[in-house]
Every structure is written in C-alpha cells, then in structure tokens.
Amino acid sequence: RRQHYPALLFSFLLHCLCFPCVFFNLLAVGSPLVMDPNSICRKTKRLVGKQNELCQTQPEIVSEVAKGARLGVRECQYQFRYRRWNCTSHNKYFGKILQQDIRETAFVYAITAAGVTHAVTQACSMGDLLQCGCEATRSRAPPRPPSSSSSGEGVKWEWGGCGDDVEFGYEKSKQFMDAKRRRGKSDIRALIDLHNNEAGRLAVKLYMRTECKCHGLSGSCTLRTCWKKMPHFREVGDRLLERFNGASKVMGGNDGKTLIPVGQNIKPPDKQDLIYSADSPDFCLANRKTGSLGTRGRMCNSTAMDVSGCDLLCCERGYREETVVFEENCLCRFHWCCVVQCKKCLVRKELSLCH
Ligand SMILES: *[C@@H]1O[C@H](CO)[C@@H](O)[C@H](O)[C@H]1NC(C)=O
Ligand SMILES: *[C@@H]1O[C@H](CO)[C@@H](O)[C@H](O)[C@H]1NC(C)=O
Numbered sequence: 001r002r003q004h005y006p007a008l009l010f011s012f013l014l015h016c017l018c019f020p021c022v023f024f025n026l027l028a029v030g031s032p033l034v035m036d037p038n039s040i041c042r043k044t045k046r047l048v049g050k051q052n053e054l055c056q057t058q059p060e061i062v063s064e065v066a067k068g069a070r071l072g073v074r075e076c077q078y079q080f081r082y083r084r085w086n087c088t089s090h091n092k093y094f095g096k097i098l099q100q101d102i103r104e105t106a107f108v109y110a111i112t113a114a115g116v117t118h119a120v121t122q123a124c125s126m127g128d129l130l131q132c133g134c135e136a137t138r139s140r141a142p143p144r145p146p147s148s149s150s151s152g153e154g155v156k157w158e159w160g161g162c163g164d165d166v167e168f169g170y171e172k173s174k175q176f177m178d179a180k181r182r183r184g185k186s187d188i189r190a191l192i193d194l195h196n197n198e199a200g201r202l203a204v205k206l207y208m209r210t211e212c213k214c215h216g217l218s219g220s221c222t223l224r225t226c227w228k229k230m231p232h233f234r235e236v237g238d239r240l241l242e243r244f245n246g247a248s249k250v251m252g253g254n255d256g257k258t259l260i261p262v263g264q265n266i267k268p269p270d271k272q273d274l275i276y277s278a279d280s281p282d283f284c285l286a287n288r289k290t291g292s293l294g295t296r297g298r299m300c301n302s303t304a305m306d307v308s309g310c311d312l313l314c315c316e317r318g319y320r321e322e323t324v325v326f327e328e329n330c331l332c333r334f335h336w337c338c339v340v341q342c343k344k345c346l347v348r349k350e351l352s353l354c355h
Pocket of ligand 1: 293294
C-alpha cells in the first residue's frame with residue numbers, strides 16, 4: 001500500500017527526538033513524497049533502539065504520526081501568524097528554536113504531541129488502522145445527558161455511533177514523542193520537554209465533547225445515542241496559545257530530578273501548563289544563534305494595539321505603506337448544474353511593512 005505523506009517531515013520527527021534538531025533543516029512542508037512507511041523505516045538508518053523498533057513494528061502508525069506532526073506545525077503557524085516569531089519551519093532557524101528551552105520551544109513540543117494524538121485517533125475513527133477503531137463503549141457506564149436540559153425526561157440514552165478512541169492516540173503519541181530524549185540534553189531539559197508533550201496531549205484528551213443523535217418516529221427522540229468526539233484541532237491550538245501566554249518559568253531542583261517554579265509565591269504549574277526555563281529573545285532582528293529571522297519586511301497592522309500592531313511587531317523601527325494590486329475572483333455566479341463562473345477583479349490593498 002502506497003501512501004502520500006510528508007516524508008521529510010517524518011524524518012525530522014524521528015531524528016529530532018533522538019538527535020540534535022538540525023534535521024528541521026530538511027523540513028519542507030508542502031512537498032509530500034510518495035513513499036511507503038517501510039521504505040522510510042529503512043531509510044532512517046540512524047534510528048536507534050525504541051524508535052527503530054516502533055518504526056519496524058508499526059509502520060502504518062508511523063505515517064499517521066508524521067501527519068500529526070505536520071498538523072501541529074501548521075497550527076503553530078496559524079496561531080503565531082501575527083507575532084514576531086511566526087513558527088516558520090522551513091529553515092535552519094527552526095531547529096535553533098527547538099534546541100532552546102524558551103516558551104516557543106514549549107509550544108512547538110506541545111502542539112506536535114497534540115497533533116500526533118489527534119491524527120492517530122482520527123485515523124482510528126476513519127478505519128484507517130488495523131490496530132484500533134471506534135472507542136469500545138460496551139463496558140462503559142451509560143452516558144449522562146451532555147447538558148442537563150429539560151428534554152432529558154424519559155429519554156433513554158445509549159453509547160453508540162463511533163466514539164473517538166482518544167486513549168489510543170494518546171498512548172501512541174506518548175510512545176513516539178517521549179520515546180527517547182535528545183542527546184546532550186540535561187535531565188532538566190528532558191523533564192521540561194516531557195512535561196510540555198504531556199500538556200499538548202492533555203489539550204486533546206481532557207476536552208472531549210459528547211455528541212448525540214435522536215432516534216424514533218418522526219423525530220420523537222425515544223432513544224438517543226451518544227459518542228465522544230475530540231475537540232477540533234483549532235480549539236486545541238487556541239487553548240495551547242493561552243497556555244503559551246501564561247507559561248510558567250521553572251528551574252531544576254538540587255536533586256536534578258525536580259522542577260521548581262521561579263519567582264516568589266508562584267503556584268506550581270499544573271499538568272496542562274506549558275513550562276520553560278529560559279527567557280525568549282525579542283525576535284526583532286535576525287540572529288542565527290537564537291533562531292530569530294527578525295521582523296524586517298513583515299506585514300503589520302497599523303491600527304492594532306496588540307502583538308500584530310506595527311509598533312510591537314516592527315520593534316519601533318517604523319514601517320512603510322505599500323499599495324499592492326492583485327487579481328481576485330469576484331461576482332461569482334452559480335450555474336445549474338454545477339458550475340461556478342467568476343469574473344476577475346483588480347483589488348487594491350494597503351499593506352504596512354516593517355522597516
Ligand atoms: C514569517 O516570518 C518570516 C520572516 O520574517 C517571513 O519571511 C514569512 O513570510 C512570515 N510568514 C508569514 C505567514 O507571515
Ligand atoms: C487591524 O487591527 C484592527 C484593530 O484591532 C482590526 O479591526 C483589523 O481587522 C485588523 N486588520 C487586519 C488586516 O488584520
């Protein structure tokens with residue numbers, strides 16, 4: 001069975017967890033190669049121990065893991081699109097970010113682990129994997145109504161449909177993402193990465209929603225079947241961005257095995273919080289060492305007061321206005337059946353670009 005999937009990203013994923021993250025260099029999102037998982041596993045000779053074993057024994061899952069990692073990186077780019085650091089991944093600067101222990105690193109780890117959880121679970125529900133399927137609900141207690149609505153009276157509830165088996169995706173994400181730590185990383189940094197991986201997985205697992213469907217003659221709803229669905233991945237990204245904004249700084253305890261919050265009277269971070277140990281650079285100027293591309297030439301919003309505003313995004317260097325004209329589809333009409341015909345319009349747009 002041949003499959004499309006981002007082989008380069010895949011190779012990043014496996015290497016990056018075992019070795020220094022220079023392999024992000026290879027990450028060319030958007031250039032999927034046709035390859036089967038087995039040949040990928042053979043190609044990645046540098047895999048060692050646990051991950052090689054996973055690659056050999058579970059090639060189909062490996063390909064879902066790769067999809068998940070890509071889902072995570074894409075979401076990262078969406079969430080950071082208006083920020084100084086925007087999660088641009090196809091350059092060697094990204095690898096630099098991953099070698100640090102700053103908030104941005106925490107976010108990338110968390111969203112990747114979340115993406116893997118999500119993608120593997122999704123593949124189970126779609127019937128794409130032999131190892132898993134819909135959630136087993138037989139042994140479960142009967143569901144409670146999702147909202148204690150008045151219509152709950154006398155309606156029988158059952159688990160049914162196809163619930164997402166998030167437990168399976170969670171375990172696979174754990175196996176792959178936590179398998180082996182990067183070489184040369186201290187215990188403390190490894191602990192931080194593991195914590196953020198788990199925070200990412202929990203951002204999926206703890207936010208399952210219940211969906212139900214009515215059965216019965218003409219919508220009488222004498223029986224309802226319900227199943228568990230994962231949150232949309234956008235929601236996961238939104239939640240992790242909140243955790244990014246409120247991330248906790250930690251340092252290693254004397255025993256080298258515990259993390260303690262930095263600062264007085266700061267409550268210890270819980271399992272869902274993102275943690276970091278080093279302050280981020282300001283990302284204003286390009287800097288090879290910190291993995292900053294700088295914000296020169298970036299589009300900013302001259303009226304916004306938040307991080308997307310020109311003052312903050314351009315680091316007070318100022319900006320220039322530029323008018324761009326581009327062609328757009330417009331006045332589209334639907335012709336029965338089934339063609340959409342559009343005209344081409346010239347659209348003028350004012351852009352603000354950082355100096
Ligand atoms: C992200 O930032 C880089 C470097 O400043 C820039 O080249 C790129 O266009 C930005 N990407 C987006 C989607 O804005
Ligand atoms: C710029 O910021 C303003 C104010 O926050 C907002 O209403 C507007 O939609 C933004 N424009 C763009 C292009 O994002």
